[in-house]
Amino acid sequence: MCVENTPPPSSRLTRRGILAGAAALAGTTAALSAVAPRTAAAAERSGARAGSTGRATTGDLVVEGGTLLDPATGEVTEDAVVVIVDGVVRAAGARSRTQIPSGVEKLDARGRWILPGLVDAHIHLNTAAEARDAVRQGATSARSGSTNFYQDIAVRELARQVPQLAPQLKAAGVFVTPDLGDTILADPDLTPLAKLKDGVRSAEALRRVVEVNLARGADVVKTRVNERAGLPEQDPLAQVYSREQLSEIVSAARRGGKGVLCHSYSEKGCHDAVMAGVRSVEHGAFIGEQTLQEMKRRGTYFTPTLAAMAGMVDSPDPVLAERGRTFLAAAKERALAAHRLGVPLASGTDSSGGKIKPIGREVELMREAGLPALDAIRTATTGAAKLIGLDGKAGRLAPGYAGDVVLVDGDPLADVKVLKSPTAVVRSGVAI
Template sequence: MCVENTPPPSSKLTRRGILAGAAALAGTTAALAAAAPRTAAAAESGAQRTSGAGQATTGDLVIEGGTLLDPATGEVTEDAVVVIVDGIVHAAGARSRTQVPDGIEKLDAQGSWILPGLVEAHVHLNTAAEARDAVRQGATSARSGSTNFYQDIAVRELARQVPQLAPRLQAAGVFVSPDLGDTILADPDLTPLAKLKDGVRSHEALRRVVEINLARGADVIKTRVNERAGLPEQDPQVQVYDREQLSAVVDAARRGGKGVLCHSYAEKGCHDAVMAGVRSIEHGAFIGEHTLQEMKRRGTYFTPTLSAMAGMVDSPDPILAERGRTFLAAAKERALAAHKMGVPLAAGTDSSGGKIKPIGREVELMREAGLPALDAIRTATTGAAKLLGLEGKAGRLARGFAGDVVLVDGDPLADVRVLKTPKRVVRSGVAL
């Protein structure tokens, strides 16, 4: 069956209905309703403010007395002050050189290290509860790895209205994959694809799924080139799309002004994805030097998701446990090789299924792979922020950047593991 002559994605009214269903599934509607009385009371007291109906809740806050780390430069400032006004950093630096406005709530950071909120480059946020867990573990910005029913788009809207409930999120919508499974039920515009004998494989069908995602408001497109590692019945070395098919996905995304992240494991699949023009390779346990060189030349990012592979090691399924051990060792080696070659790296946990891993765990594994501590931290700050197009907003605490902060007990340059358990998180100027 050809889908070339099907109508364009449905009207705004249908889009609203679909996304209302996604919000109900994600629980974001209930989360917003529960947050409304609290944010109204905080706004009345002057601790927070809202910019108007449907706009973000932000805060004014002075964080003082801790040790500030700037991941961009590596500069360490003792007895530092960070001034946040209306959710944006107004000033950051040594107390002796930073003017502190009167009448702003203060947060004592004595004994703590102050870092920018962390950036999670690959996570599956299906619910408001998962989003809350991610931000409370320090991930104040994130990129979705797709959801089955557009729940990530609902979570993104939750973050825009009440930032304290979710990371600033780039939503991927639904996965561009040969077998859409139950995702067919997410959208009436997807249902004609159920009749395709070979699944979503033709260039027309691939473009169609991308166009529907864009019509529903996706910020980025997620596709695959290999089967899954987390299912014992699948072989992650098996390729499901060739370079031409991947190029069809990339071209359709580019027409909408969006980039593509690609689930990949085998060297040939990774190389085909890079040559097709994807923005980032996800997983990439067996990516080769030739492909890494091409990634460096193109500026293609590598998100090795080491946490996901480490999570398989203790699986009761012997296939997955062995796969976890083999893939984790290989991916660590590839991450270090990429770093040494100058391939940009981003930290992503690939968390899904209701359990959100701390993004600090991915930094820990990057360090274990052999990256210097500061460079490991950069994969979850400046590096990931650039991948997400947030280099002027996230990843640092400097004037004009988002007022997203993590406080940790201990020096992360001496032991990055402190990032796994933030002492305090500030999102958009509001301390959680």
């Protein structure tokens, strides 16, 4: 059975609809009440611009006295200054060579290291509280791994209006998966798919979900080739979509100018996803050498989500605990193999369900896998920023980049663990 031959859904995305979605996010009222006074005070102190409509809350701030690390070059600058004006970096470098504007709030970074805000390339943000927690743990930019009811699109708008409440986000909308479950109710244009006995598998059905996502404003498309690892009753090596089906998804996304991230574990699944043209392989615990070689040739990214697998190790369910141990060891080995081959890597926590993991934990696991410290840091800065389309805007502290900063106690090149617990976070020029 196919989906009815109905026209694509409207691409009209109204401000009212987006803001209504943001307001409907679970936990929004509590999150706003908890941080609004602090954000407003910080904005007032820093000379922030806070328009009642349209313009985001941004700030002017000078971060001074710390040791600045540029992940792009590896350059380390002591007694550094970062000048942020209207939420954007205007200057960054040694104090002796940087003009510091007068009358601007200063953040004392002496004794600390200064890094750009980190990038979580795979996260599920379903509530405003989760979005706020991600920022507080250093993830000032992120890419969604999908949500059930387009919450990520609302989070993206929340970040545009009040950056201190959410990461700069690339939204994926709803998951393109055989069984949509209650997600069928996320949009009236998805409800015709309920007629399908075999789920979302036909070319028409696959295109339909992609079209609805793009019409609702998704920046990327998320799909899968294997079942889930986090559910003991599922076999994460079982394949749910063929290469041909994945190609339909990729083609539909490309017609809208978007890329695809694909949940994959098995070697065949990963290979089919890469050959179908996905932008990034997610998880990839058992990805093979041939597939990695093809990824290098195509520039396909690998997002291993090691923190998600590590999280299963302590599960009270023996199936999940054993799966976590096996998958984590395999994924670490594959991440190192990918790095040695020159496959681009990105860090992603795969956080969801109210438990937001610090992106620094993923960097720590990349380091444990064998990546040099600077390269592990790049997976959550320059590398991840390029993957999610924020190259030139995130991942560095240089003129024109977002005024997003993390301060840490200690040298991350000596011990990347310090990235798990930032001592301060600046989002769009406002310390939070």
